[in-house]
Amino acid sequence: MSIGHTLLGLLESGPRHGYDLKRAFDEKFGHDRPLHYGQVYSTMSRLLKNGLVEVDGIEAGGGPERKRYAITDAGVTDVERWLATPEKPEEYLQSTLYTKVVLALLTHRNAGDVLDSQRSEHLRSMRILTDRKRHGDLADQLVCDHALFHLEADLRWLELTAARLDKLRAEVAE
Amino acid sequence: MSRGRWAGDLAMGARFAFTGGREGWIRALLTGVGVGLGVALLLLTAAVPSILDTRHQREAARQDYLLSPAKIPAADDTVVVAHTDTVWHDQDVRGRLLQPEGAKAPLPPGIDRFPAVGEMYVSPALADLLKSSGTGLLHERLPGKVVGTIGDSGLIGSHELAYYAGSEHLAPLIGKASVERIDHFGDTSDQGSEPLDPVLLLLVLMVFVVLLTPVAIFVATAVRFGGEQRDRRLAALRLIGCDGGMARRIAAGEALAGSVLGLAFGVGFFLAGAQLAGSIELFGISIFPDYLTPSPVLALLVAVAVPATAVLVTLFSLRRVVIEPLGVVRTSGPGRRRLWWRLLLPLLGLLMLAPMIGKGNSGGNFNPYLVSFGVLALLVGITALLPWVVERVVGRLDGGPVSWQLAVRRLQLSSGTAARMVNGIAVAVAGAIALQMLFSGVDADYTKSTGKDPSRTQMEVDLGSATAPDGIAGKLRETRGVRQAVALSETSFAGRPAGTEDTVQIMVGDCTALRELVKISACRDGDVFVSSAAFADPASRKLMTPGHTVWVDPTYSGGTKGVEARWTLPAELGRAQVRKDALRTDLTGLLVTPSALPAKARPSLSSSVYLLLDPKVPESDATEEVRTAALRAAPLANVWTWQSTQRSTRYDTIRTGLFVGAAAVLALIGASLLVSQLEQLRERKKLLSSLIAFGTRRRTLTLSVLWQTTIPITLGLLLAVVVGLTLGGVLMKMTAVPLRVDWPSVLSMTGFGAAIVLAVTLLSLPALLRLMRPDGLRTE
Amino acid sequence: MNAPAAPAGSLLTAEELRKAYGPTLALDGAGFSIHPGEVVAVMGPSGSGKSTLLHCLAGIVPPDSGSIMYAGREMATMNDAERSALRRSEFGFVFQFGQLVPELTCVENVALPLRLNGTSRKEAEKTALDWMRRLEVDDLAKKRPGEVSGGQGQRVAVARSLVTGPRVLFADEPTGALDSLNGERVMELLTDAARSTNAAVVLVTHEARVAAYSDREIVVRDGKSRDMERAV
Structure with a gap:
């Protein structure tokens, strides 16, 4: 299962924080195997590097990583391709x-x-x-x-x- | 097993008869209608005695002639009645003139007061007829204007044409025409109707057996509608734990419920039919609805026998069926049918009929039970023989086009079902053929020669002794459509004025009229001739001696007083040779020209005018003109139409009854054929659709359906002809009538059977075409 | 979503088929195409319209609108007699059940389509027996359908569908009533026989293992068809 594509897909409905992403993933797909925070951050940085997501903003005064991610057009295309394959x-x-x-x-x-x-x-x-x-x-x-x-x-x-x-x-x- | 369980099983079966969705309802309805039609016919049969009886009672209640020769003197409780019956275009009109002679004069049934002179009470049917156009001549004939209607109690049928008219100078005519004085209406001498002669009784019995046997078979078929579905349902019940006995009882309950519904339907049909019966007229006979009262015993028999038959037939059809939880197994398997026991029944029938051969001519009586059961055994024997015949013949069929192959193969697989379908038709046709043969054989006996020659005269106006013929003959001669009219009068003379039995006939007419009777060259008014056919006995001869003195219209010993006119015979009596085609064949005395007879003798003459019609005027028109003219000139005249033969009307009724009955029974069976045909087609819906899918022509399938009915029907009809001819032959032997096959009736009856098949096929065609639509393939 | 214009060399092509049964829209713009010698599976859930598609393609029911071209001829303009004749001579049919005439023997059933085309009985039954031999049921020739097993009966039906040498064979759930072993054997025999005569097979099924005998599949859903090969 591709966690990257899944997280991308979750971002399609609107920008989210890493924390929200983990919660949404766990709720819909995690079932008995919740996602580690580390996994979320490493995946998001890979997606960021590939230009599939961008940082929409950083919440001030919060915890260690309060970045908010948004999906790019390339990201949307990637999700589409993945679903069709x-x-x-x-x-x-x-x-x-x-x-x-x-x-x-x-x-x-x-x-x-x-x-x-x-x-x-x-x-x-x-x-x-x-x-x-x-x-x-x-x-x-x-x-x-x-x-x-x-x-x-x-x-x-x-x-x-x-x-x-x-x-x-x-x-x-x- | 407790009685409660039994009732429970039956009740469960009864529920199954009506539940089961649309299919279940349709099946119950079909059974109900089928059994109902049968029940209605049975009830109708059960009502026949009551119909005959009621008609007879009504007829007796209005009887208006004296059975004893003694005359009644005029009093205030007497009425003089004159019969003025007439005929309007082959319909009999009962006419009566009434002249009450006092305040206590008896009223005939159906009217509440005497019509005054110039007034008339008419039956509703006559009132309707008079209102219709083209009845001017009938109006002229009826003596008065309509002031009221005759009630049902005065009529024997709803369509009877009858009237009562008031009159005032009837009394002097008593005894001279059909005029009588009576002091009550109705036949009080309880002599009943004359018993049917044995041959007629045999015919009536036959008609009933022949008509009722197929009805019984029909009822038995009707309760088997939907048999295959029922078997499947019973199998499903076995699966959830019913034992074999319970299954059978449930099946019996189902059949019982269906037949009870059928009983209800039947009563409904019967009542509706009775209302209808009141409004129609068949063979000149109409009835009132209330005549159709089934005799209670027979009705009870129907009510018990029909459900009992239903249950028995069901159990019988399950006899070789083992209802297993996973399906129905027929233990009979493909075992061939055996012939020997199937021949037993018809042989038994012949055996029962054999002892009565030749009884008909010696006036002997037939044992009605032996006859009925013998015929029944022969006819029911067909139902035993037919499955064997169908199986054998169909088993040999092969080859032919696809439609033929489809039909033959299907018949081979289920020849029993096919035979069952046509059993009823075969039995009905066989019975009808036998009866027709018997009828045509007895025909000669019941069609009597009248000794009259319609080429010499076509109508006779019988004036009786009330009216002198001369003026009337002239009037009739001037009537449209009449070519010739001659008057002949008759009386008699003796050697003494009274107290003698030796009399000689006197025939009076002018020379023209006499020439219609005898060959005479010279004739003048005043001549008297002796007929060449005069009695050869010396006493009569002596009376006809020329110059002898005789008395015309003598008083017979013990009889009413005659005119006793003294007459001296002329000195010269010519001899007249009777013509071979004489108007009268009974010329046994003198032929007299009018002025030769003394005037005093005239009142004793009884006269008739004989008419030849003009062929250029349509006969029915001329006939009505003459009747009208005759009645206007002489209200009490009787008008006859001459025919060479006269058939017993009772025989006619039986014959037409058979025709109509056979037609009704065949139509009924056709209906059941149609129902089972449709049921079969429905069961094959999928197959038909798939055959159509791979390109089968609709014509091929239609033809195969036609073959499928035609083959068993043909075999059934062949067997029916064989049995019918045999039975007919035996019956003719019984009545000692020379053996003769009435091929036209054989052909018409088999033709009728064949027409039913064609009709059934045609009627099932729309359903077939609908089922052949490819929609049948849809499962989603 | 709809099938594209008729591809070159196709034997039977349908476009924009619409068919309603009362208020139910069974086909709503479906398309189809098949080449000679091709086996095409028509898949889809129950009630999707796949049987209706088959009935339209085979000329059993006329569509309300749309075009069906068979060998260069427009079937929508043919009358019932012409379509029947086409079914008799050019098409073969195998259904799930209810197709063998119970009164006829197996060989007579197989010979029936030939007889409908006017072949003499003797000749028709000889050809029929040859086909029964190919489908390994020649020993059942004299038996009636009621006396043979479901698998045997279906093989008889396949023999019947092929006996006229049809150019298109329509099979509607041909193994629906059979167990897997019998079903597979019927499919093997059916596809082998069809390939050997270069007949096209339209195979309506909801079973993947039956559809696996096809060359490609189309999916029907809500009356619309989807040609998977072209869609990918």
């Missing part, structure tokens, strides 16, 4: 996909498109596996089936998510 089909990528879907919703992009392109990417892999299976021996078939079933599970989850997008949109928006 399907993940390489592999096991346990739901968390990344989930993040993408939620971010798409948060940034008012079409979450269905995210799902469709991901499905397309999965199918590409499945076609290769299916073809291998058809021309391979039994061992090949078993190995391919294992992979196929996992990929199918991803896609099922995707379909289910797609079907629940409306509900998710409502929850995310609150």
Whole structure:
């Protein structure tokens, strides 16, 4: 999962302090693994260096780092590209996909498109596996089936998510 | 098992009959309507005795002629009645002139006071007829203006044409025309109607058996509507823990509920039909709605038998079905049907009929039970034979176009269903064919020759002895449409004025009239001739001796006093050869020109005017003109139209009854065919849509539906013809009528059956076309 | 979002299809295109309009508006008889269920499309048997559909869909009622047979593992189609 893209995405709704960013991330995506402050600062400085964010202002009289970050146009493009790029089909990528879907919703992009392109990417892999299976021996078939079933599970989850997008949109928006 | 559980299962089944969404309602409605139509027909049948009885009672209550020869003297409780019946374009009009002779004179039923002279009470139907245009000649015939309506109690049917008119100089005519003095209306001598002769009884029995058997079969089919859905539902009940017995009881409850609904529908249809029956007229017979009162015993029988049949049929159809929790298993499997036991029933029927062969001509009686059950066994035997025939024949069919293949294969897979569908039609047609044969055979017996020749004369105006014929013949001759009118009068003479039985006929007419009877060259007024057909016995011969003195219209021993006119026969009596085509065939005495007879003898003459009509005037017009002219000239005249044959009207009624009944039953069965056809089509909705999807022509599917009905119907009709001809043959043997096949009626009955198939196919076409729309493929 | 203009060499192309069933808009500007020998999966959630798209493409139901070009001919202007004839001779169909005539034997079912085209019965059943052999169900020839398993029945249906040598095969959830092993075997046989005759296959499915037998997929959602290959 790309923390950089996620934080960028969170900045799209408006400039935030590093502290706010961490809180928003933890709330939406952190679940049982909250983000360390250090991670936030190192990521933000990398993004700053790459010109994807800029410092919007510094709050006076506050704690050690009260910088407020805002996303640049380059940042927005980067988020867009990231969302449009399907993940390489592999096991346990739901968390990344989930993040993408939620971010798409948060940034008012079409979450269905995210799902469709991901499905397309999965199918590409499945076609290769299916073809291998058809021309391979039994061992090949078993190995391919294992992979196929996992990929199918991803896609099922995707379909289910797609079907629940409306509900998710409502929850995310609150 | 406690009684409560039983009731619970039945009640659950009853609930299932009506629940189950739209499908369930439609099924319940179809069953209800189907059973209802059957019940209505059964109730109608149960009401037939009451119809006949009520009509008979009404008729008896207004009877206005004396059954005993004794005459009643005038008193203040007597009334003189004259019969002035007429005919208006083939419709009988009952006419009566009434002359009350005192304050206590009896009123006929249906009117509350006597019409004054020049007044008339008419039946509602006659009132309507008189209001219609083109009835001018009828108006002229009726003696007075309408002042009131005859009540229902005075009429035997809603469409009867009748009137009562007031009159004042009837009394002198008593005995001379159809004029009588009576002191009460109604037949008090409880002699009842004459019993039906055995052949007529056989016919009536046959009509009932032939009509009711298909109705019973129809009811049995109707309660099976939606059978496959029910089986699936029962399987689902087994899955949640019903045992086999419970499932059967639930099925019985369902059938029971459907048939009870059908009973309710049936009563509704019957009552509606009774109202309708009051407003229509069939074969010249109309009735009042209240005639249609089913006899309580028969009605009760219907109310018990229909639900019982429904339950029995259901249990019977489940006999070889094992309802498993996961579906319905038919244990019969593809086992072939066996022939031998299916032949038992028809053979049994023949066996029961056999002992009565030839009973008809010896005046013997048929055992009505043996006849009914024998015929029933033969007809029901069809329903046993047909599945076997269909299975065998369809099993051999193969080849042909796609539509044919689709139909044949379907029939092969479910020949039983197909046979069940046409059972009713086959039974109805077989029965109708047998009856038609019997009718055409008995036809000769019941169509009597009248001995009259319509080419010599077409109408006769019977004046009785009340009116002298001369002036009337002249008036009639001038009537439009009349070409010739001759008057003939008749009386008799004896050798003594009274106390004798030996009399000789006198036929009086002018020379023109006499020439219509006999070949005579010379004839002058005053001549007297002896008929060549005169009695050969010496006593009569002696009476016709020239110059002999005789008495015209003698008083018979014990009879009313005649005019006893003394007459000396002329010295010369010519001999007259009777024409082969004489107007009268009963010339057994003297032929006399008018002035040869003494004036004193004139009142004894009974006269008729014989008319030849002008072929240039339409016969019905001329007929009405003559009737009108005759009635105006002689109000009490009877006008007859001559026909060469006369058919027993009772026989006619049975025949038309059969036609209408058979048509109604076939239409009813057609309705049930349509219902099951539609049900089948609905079940195949998906299949039809997918066949259409891969490019099947609609024509192909339509044709296959047509074949699917046509094949079993054809087989059913063939079997029906065989059984019908056999039964007809046996019945003709029973009535000792020479065996003859009435092919036109065989063809018309089978044609009727075939028409039903065509109609059913045509009517199911819209549904078929709708189901063939590709929308059927939509599942989302 | 909508399919672009018909690509060169495409056999069946649809543009801007709209179809409403009563108040429900089943198709709302959907497009489609397929080449000879191509297997295209039509995917999408239930009720998205993918079956309606198939029915329109196959000329079973006419769209309310839009264009469907098949082999250079506009199907929207054809009448019902012409479209039926097209379905009989150029198209093949496999549905999820309810498609075999229960009274006919399997070989008669397979021969049915040929018979509808006027082929004699003997010849039709001979060709039918050849196809049943290719789909490994020739031993069921004399059995009725009710006597064979679901997988066998579906193979019979596939044999029937291919017996006329169609140029386009329409398959609507062909494995929907089968277990995975049977379903995969049916898909293998179906795609092999289609490829060997260079037939195009329009495969409506919601199962990814079935869609994996396709060359590419389009997604239908809310009556709109999305061609994934071109979108990426």
